[in-house]
């Protein structure tokens with residue numbers, strides 16, 4: 001199993017409810033290390049670029065609005081099989097389908113306000129990390 005890095009966002013619904021520490025506790029309990037972290041406010045353009053893959057979907061407008069509704073915390077997580085492992089920590093996109101103990105089961109408000117994002121492939125993890133962090137901001 002390879003040591004990987006994945007990109008994480010604690011979404012506005014999570015920062016609004018002061019859940020950064022609670023989500024970080026689940027991340028660390030899963031054996032993932034937070035090797036970079038900062039709190040930022042996305043511009044509309046940044047949110048549209050980040051979720052460009054969903055541009056044609058009916059929920060795109062709502063998704064962009066929800067991502068710019070307040071501050072987010074962007075993170076780089078490192079560990080064995082980090083990409084798949086973090087998506088397991090997050091649980092299903094729809095919180096009503098998420099397993100017990102997952103971030104989305106515990107904290108998500110809805111499919112749209114589902115508290116956190118995790119990269120879905122090594123290629124996307126590299127692209128997403130580069131959108132928010134320079135190399136010297138990541139300390140493994």
Ligand code: RTP
Nearest residue numbers: 059063092093111112113114116117118119120
């Ligand atoms: P994410 O990219 O945020 O980690 O979520 P994901 O891979 O589990 O799900 P994805 O299919 O990539 O969808 C991206 C985000 O769009 C919102 N969404 N809303 N209203 C809807 O039907 C709907 N479907 C997706 C969610 O916030 C999802 O996380």
Ligand code: MG
Nearest residue numbers: 117118119120
């Ligand atoms: Mg996704």
